[in-house]
Amino acid sequence: MIRENEYKKLDWQLILCYLVLMTIGLISIFSAVYDENHGYILDISQRYGMQFIWIITSLFIAFLVLFVINPKLYSTLAWLIYGGSLFLLLAVIFLGIEVNGSNSWFEFGPVRFQPAEISKIATTMALASLMSSYSFRLKSLNGVVKIALLILVPMAIIVMQKETGSALIYGSFIFMLYREGLSGWYLSLGILAILLFLITLSFSPFIAVIVLTSTLIIARGILTRRPLLHIFILAALLPVMILSPRMGDISSISQSVKLSDVAWLSMVIAPLFLVHLISAFKSKLKLFWNIALCFVAAVVLIFSVEFFFEKVLKDHQRARIENLLGINVDLKGAGYNVHQSKIAIGSGGFSGKGFLQGTQTKFNFVPEQSTDFIFCTVGEEWGFVGSSFLIFIYLFMIIRIFNLAEKQKDTFNRIYGYSLASILFMVIGIPLPFVSYGGSSLWSFTLFLFIFIRLDLDRWK
Amino acid sequence: MAFDLGKKNVLILGVIVVALVFLVQLFYLQILDQEYKVTAENNAYRYDVRYPARGLIMDRNKKILAGNETAYDIMITPYEVKPFDTLDLCRIFDLDYIEVREKLREYRKNRRRIGFQSLQFVKQATSIQYAIFLEKSYKFPGFSAVSRTIRNYPYNSGANLLGYITEADTSFLRKNPQYRRGDYIGKTGIEQSYEEVLKGKKGHNIFLRDVHNQVKSSFADGKYDLEAVPGMSIISTIDAELQQYGELLMKNKIGSLVAIEPSTGEILTLVSSPGIDVTKLATINKYYSELLNDPLKPLFNRAVMSPYPPGSVFKLVNALVGLEEGVLDSDTRYSCSGGYHVGRGVACHPHPSPTDLTHSIMMSCNTYYCYVFRDIIDNPKYSSVTEGFLKWKEIVESFGFGKKLGTDFPAEQGGTLPTTDMYDKIHGKNRWKSLSIISLAIGQGEIGTTPLHLANFAATIANRGYYITPHIVRGSPDTLINSEYREKNYPKVSKANFEKVIEGMYLAVNSPPGSGATASRVAVKGLDICGKTGTAQNPHGKDHSVFICFAPRDNPKIAVVAYIENAGFGATWAAPIASLLTEMYLTRKIERIDMEAYILQGNLIGNTAAR
Structure with a gap:
């Protein structure tokens, strides 16, 4: 299907990154599960032997995608693929096996496969197909509803599989939507929501509310074109908000009633909010109503985060978030992995201990070290040099995909590229795509990436 | 927006910022922060605990009622153990052969969980046993000794008053997380009432070791080593x-x-x-x-x-x-x-x-x-x-x-x-x-x-x-x-x-x-x-x-x-x-x-x- 001269136009930069990452992965898995009795890297009784097989098969998949499969099929069959992936997602709930408490895996002999991996690609294709059609308008209600459905349906099914973490990845489509015309304000709101989420967890709802209020005052200043006034208001208000819990010390109410910090803070913010509402009534500006709505929604978010965090997320998911935020709670329970992985990474120092010289990532001190915590092995044996090299490769890859996506003449291809970059960006961390152990994930990411590399050839037509 | 980057570049900027955050975190964790390098759970270092001598208990005339003498805990590092003459070891420490075999089998079963750790094998061996062991220790790779102080009582009186010391048990450890398994605690009498004063502070020596668990050298020339602080002595009112x-x-x-x-x-x-x-x-x-079942309730x-x-x-x-x-x-x-x-x-x-x-x-x-x-x-x-x-x-x-x-x-x-x-x-x-x-x-x-x-x-x-x-x-x-x-x-x-x-x-x-x-x-x-x-x-x-x-x-x-x-x-x-x-x-x-x-x-x- 591919012509001789086009072969040279393949994006070899991406392919090189891909090969380097897989090599790092194989070496790290070898080191993580290394056992002197099984020192041969192709020993398939060990994980690295298996990973070698996954790599060979992935290369075969890449070959098929590049040289065999007609790239036109992706846009034409997008809806079929999407439908099929939904079917698989549903089927796995009933027919799949349970792994770590979630029903998201099919098992065929030695091979395990997670339909959610395919669903990411299928959803990307469906979105690209929808949004590249001539009649599509992102800013119409019809368009928004369709996009929301396309994203939310697989997300909901994945949540039903108790894989909340994987479901959250679908949030990354917002970056693609931003490129395709979504207002920057929505992206900002999304980022603000994530920020408030993180602040609530790592500090407290009290601080999150202060940050929220300050942000909205600044936003109001920018939007009403009176930034100075609003900065003055904020400057006066900030110390009052921060010190509000101290009001209890001076006023006499606190003698009888014990109020929480947030309650004191709300006494400061409530009148402010009231003033804002009154001006919204008077001016009849839609903008003011939006700000008010945003405030209420954010407050609800902040206080449901605690609930969400404690009740909805599973222990290991909580631990991952805590890991990211640097909150160490219970070093023997949920925080154990996190703590151990920090020791492993930290002990690597600048240049690392060297290949096979890591002591922390042996003997299961860091559990799941060949999958979720593979970064520990890299960090310990190759140090800051190695781990930052890894980050640079990912960074390079993502930027490269964004740039290539932007260059696409075909809308389908561009949307596909943006989605790929966004999802890669969101996923990286735990586990590491192309590096972590596992056939199902390696195959699907290979498929995801190489379809784009193939689509990219369309530029030269 | 005040200046237009183009949406692609905004996204790329975002990705770069996040990557930088990770890099800074890594830099902190791997280069600046020493905490994760010398923590006791770090397998790259061998922590040898130095147990403090417990404070003495003296009578009103400063005669020693409860003093200290040295005993030795024999430690085993299962990872280092090679086939050895089990019977000989049993003879030195007066152990039961069958039990020892059972213990060793247990270690083998749990070897992944144990890793490089050392575990207590014989508790409170006497100085004589220790001396014999030292002489033959080349025959028992993977075994080592840690000195502990145990009580001696020069006056031969006041047992009920002084109270006794035992190894901290599980329920005690749960309530007192600052203690570790293997620590001794005062269980009754003065030993219990004045545990805080008597116990002293544990220290440690840190050695660097490689992946084969070979101790290479003292870590950072002993900069992070900690002397054990002996417990304070107590003068009792007893004559x-x-x-x-x-x-x-x-x-x-x-x-x-x-x-x-x-x-x-x-x-x-x-x-x-x-x-x-x-x-x-x-x-x-x-x-x-025996004491518990004595009808006279000692x-x-x-x-x-x-x-x-x-x-x-x-x-x-x-x-x-x-x-x-x-x-x-x-x-x-x-x-x-x-x-x-x-x-x-x-x-x-x-x-x-x-x-x-x-x-x-x-x-x-x-x-x-x-x-x-x-x-x-x-x-x-x-x-x-x-x-x-x-x-x-x-x-x-x-x-x-x-x-x-x-x-x-x-x-x-x-x-x-x-x-x-x-x-x-x-x-x-x-x-x-x-x-x-x-x-x-x-x-x-x-x-x-x-x-x-x-x-x-x-x-x-x-x-x-x-x-x-x-x-x-x-x-x-x-x-x-x-x-x-x-x-x-x-x-x-x-x-x-x-x-x-x-x-x-x-x-x-x-x-x-x-x-x-x-x-x-x-x-x-x-x-x-x-x-x-x-x-x-x-x-x-x-x-x-x-x-x-x-x-x-x-x-x-x-x-x-x-x-x-x-x-x-x-x-x-x-x-x-x-x-x-x-x-x-x-x-x-x-x-x-x-x-x-x-x-x-x-x-x-x-x-x-x-x-």
Whole structure:
């Protein structure tokens, strides 16, 4: 299907990154599960032997995608693929096996496969197909509803599989939507929501509310074109908000009633909010109503985060978030992995201990070290040099995909590229795509990436 | 937007920012932060714990009661073990071959979980075993030794007082997360009360090792090593020699012997017999079940835990209450015709009659105290029996009876005093009179006092009206004792009233034989012992023999109680024992060889067989 001269136009930069990452992965898995009795890297009784097989098969998949499969099929069959992936997602709930408490895996002999991996690609294709059609308008209600459905349906099914973490990845489509015309304000709101989420967890709802209020005052200043006034208001208000819990010390109410910090803070913010509402009534500006709505929604978010965090997320998911935020709670329970992985990474120092010289990532001190915590092995044996090299490769890859996506003449291809970059960006961390152990994930990411590399050839037509 | 980047570039900028955040985090974690490099869980370093020497426990004259000696824990690092002569190892440490095989199999099974860790293999091997092991250690790769200090007891006495040390168990570890498995903790007595002072601080040496677990060098030239800080020593109030003598006197007797220095509240001697043999204390785990199952309950510290009826000794309390309440003065006389014949009556032994207060104490007249007690309870000052009783109880409690005195002895119990509720329940509300509770007059009935209570009471009389909470620790060389062990506690009885009672106690001991004095046989010339006998009836067989005393009469140096279970009259066993202890303390020698021999030969343990 591919012509001789086009072969040279393949994006070899991406392919090189891909090969380097897989090599790092194989070496790290070898080191993580290394056992002197099984020192041969192709020993398939060990994980690295298996990973070698996954790599060979992935290369075969890449070959098929590049040289065999007609790239036109992706846009034409997008809806079929999407439908099929939904079917698989549903089927796995009933027919799949349970792994770590979630029903998201099919098992065929030695091979395990997670339909959610395919669903990411299928959803990307469906979105690209929808949004590249001539009649599509992102800013119409019809368009928004369709996009929301396309994203939310697989997300909901994945949540039903108790894989909340994987479901959250679908949030990354917002970056693609931003490129395709979504207002920057929505992206900002999304980022603000994530920020408030993180602040609530790592500090407290009290601080999150202060940050929220300050942000909205600044936003109001920018939007009403009176930034100075609003900065003055904020400057006066900030110390009052921060010190509000101290009001209890001076006023006499606190003698009888014990109020929480947030309650004191709300006494400061409530009148402010009231003033804002009154001006919204008077001016009849839609903008003011939006700000008010945003405030209420954010407050609800902040206080449901605690609930969400404690009740909805599973222990290991909580631990991952805590890991990211640097909150160490219970070093023997949920925080154990996190703590151990920090020791492993930290002990690597600048240049690392060297290949096979890591002591922390042996003997299961860091559990799941060949999958979720593979970064520990890299960090310990190759140090800051190695781990930052890894980050640079990912960074390079993502930027490269964004740039290539932007260059696409075909809308389908561009949307596909943006989605790929966004999802890669969101996923990286735990586990590491192309590096972590596992056939199902390696195959699907290979498929995801190489379809784009193939689509990219369309530029030269 | 103020300046337009283009949406692609905004996204790329975002990705770069996030990547930078990760890089900064990595930089911090891997290069700046040292914490994750030297943490104990880091397998790249071998932490050799250095255990501190536990603080010494000394007696009041700085003689060592509990010292330290070195023992060795043999550690195994399963990862390093190579095939070795198991039988030889068993021979060195006196181990069971089968058990060792089992242990090794267990390690093999858990080898992934254990990793490079070292585990305790033999606990507290002796220096001799250690020496033999050292010689042959090349034959046992993977085995090493860690020195530990264990207790030794040069004075061979005071086991119940000192308490013992054991390895921290799981429930303790759960409550005290700062301890680690393998740490020793004080479990009873001074070892427990002063654990914080005695324990010291662990240290460690850090060695760098490679992936093959070969120790390469000391990490950072020992910059992060930590010296163990030995525990602080404690000076106890105990007089080691007196304690030893007290234990000798109490040998083959069941009961307690307690001596207090009245002016300071310092406990000089505290014997609970039978007690734990000090030679078993250091390795108590070996004997624990044996001690636990001993019918004579050596683990039970009678001196501070057991509530006994005080018997006639309690007449002194009633005399003091009577004097304070004004229902009695030193001239009050009652005649006794072999008992108090009202109601069920209370019998008395033959003695000259009538008696005044002094002579009632000297001859321990039951009848006299029935009169006194009824006058206290039925005092017309108060509207009801209950009110009179509560007044009596208030004063009795002010002596410390019926509650914990607040000593630094962890196992202390409070004894019991009767309550109005209790009598309401027995007799019906307001249906009881002074006569119903007449047993209290002579220290019987619903009252339980520990020997420590009685010793404290003797000290209170010796002080003419105050006591300092008894305690067993003076302080460590660097710390002063709790201020509560300096304060004077004043029972609600005036000083003058004590003098009247003391005269009776003096006569009880120092009257010529044949005068009717209860304890004339224990008088020691020049010591001016003031005492009071007691013979406590009890449901468990023969009467308990009780004696409290202090000496000398003026400026007393020691207050003693001897409480001997099922030994009969107070004058037969308790009084000689208490007086011998007093004599030993005041003169540091015994003149009364015959009496000492009589006590030392006495074996009263058979008396309890009837129990």
